[in-house]
Amino acid sequence: MQQAATLPLGTPMGAKPQRAASPGSFGDTLFSAACHAAGGFVLLLLGGIIIELFIGGLPAFRAFGIPFIWSTEWDPVTEVFGAGVSIYGTIVTAVLAILLAVPVAFGVAFYLTELSPPWLRRPVGTAVELLAAVPSIIYGMWGFFLIAPIMGQYIQPAVIDTIGELPLIGELFQGPPFGTGIFTAALILAIMILPFIAATMRDVFQQVPPVYKESAYGLGCTTWEVMRSVVLPYTRISVVGGIMLGLGRALGETMAVTFVIGNANRISASLFGPGNTIASVVALEFGESEMGSLKLSALLALGFILFVLSFIVLAISRFLLRPRLKG
């Protein structure tokens, strides 16, 4: 075979295949260059985002120094800004949302992989995925016009009268029932990230080799025991990765949170109190800040902090998820 391939090149006719190959190789060079350039462009985008946000926030970082990160002051009149309250709100709502969403997401994934009859698996799975497709502004409106009044009229008063009376944890559930606030924001966030976590869990649960599960069933395990002792240990790294993915989404969610968090620059002991997050502050205060003002710079600095936060969380999530999902 090798001879047959090399033979024509030695003959005078050998010039012809070379000429025939050259347009192809030119196209190859061009196409390969375009693909490489596009890859480089993506890197430039991320680099550009980091650099532009940092440059934009530089005046604020210069003016307030490192204490900007924990200072709770936010006064546009005297031009004193700090990120403390919004960083607190961002982390509390996101973590609370994870606490609320993970058990439900696990239940959904457990149902979809082990319990659901086959004919229901696709429709229910699709419905859960559609929940992820609903735009965040719709969650905001729904939360503001439907969930917040329900929370304010029924759920919060009931919780304040019962759990709120308990020592220690009671303090988290006190104060007037506004309906909006940190807890309602976390609840809406939880519903929004639920489908992401559930879909990831379902996908990794499905990758457990059936032999492992069948062996456990053969030993007489119940469905729950197989899940707890075989599936979960096998997939726990990816499950944590999926949870981190949800956390990354929750940190930067803007519109839904802006509608229901109450938007007040203070840290209240009660979870029912109003607050704000980095994203909600940026979205709300942006319209009232002039180009080139220190306030705008403070908002960009907040954006930079949010970027660093979500970058870390998303990078960890990807690090945990990628090998298992690819394999």
Added chain:
Amino acid sequence: MSATTMPPALGPVKDQAVAAALGRRRKAADRLVRLLSYAATLIGLVFLASILLTLFYKGFGAMNLSVFTEVTKPPGSEGGLLNAIVGSLIQVALATAIGTPIGMLVGTFLAEYAKGSAFGNLVRFVSDILLSAPSILIGLFVYQLLVLPFGGFSGWAGVAALTIIIIPIVVRTTEDMLTLIPNTLREAVIGLGAPKWKMIVLICWRAATSGIITGILLGIARIAGETAPLLFTSLGNNAWSTNLNGPLPSLPITIYSYAGSPFQDWIELAWAGALLITLAVLLLNILARSVLGRGK
């Protein structure tokens, strides 16, 4: 059961009452978790149903012909959403037209050129980060890049922000779909003497068409509902405008500002817009799924 009939010396000593109690407890635990799991799934479905029902209830009540024929007007006068709908269509269409080729090239690069290379892994990592990065930050970035230097909000800035959001979605699906194509197909094409770019464009892309279209549809669905990045880029406009060099209206921004207003007719219009956008997004999602289903 058979173990109990064996001589006790051969196996562990078993108290039947204890074994039965243990079995009952394990079964009860199993039933409890199953029940909680059913409840969790039900909760998820109830939320979806509640969102859809609220939208249909409030949205259909506010829906009439003037929503599609009139532009946004001051409260009290019969206004519609025509300018917002057109503005959204323009921005989403342009962003898709610009973002799709770039995303496809990046996905092709990852699947066909950069298998296992360090640069390829870096691009894949960065694209994955962009896929989940907060969209509000992409808005801030474009504000710094295109709005500040050029002295004003513009439709092009909105298009740029949406383009950045759609690229990683197309990248991910293109790469995934190209990776599914068997290598024997590639070898057959190369063996026939075709250059690599022809193999990719004429064979691999064609084989992956349904998957790539799915990705594009999902991308469109995602950017159609994006609000936060448009706040800092195309800003929104209450008048009729198709001028991409000035502030451009869009449906999500109009919904955002109207839903937060104190005027009842504006809030109703916001619900009508919310219903429109959700229907469009969900239809695109279902369409994307059926395209993928038919391709397989």
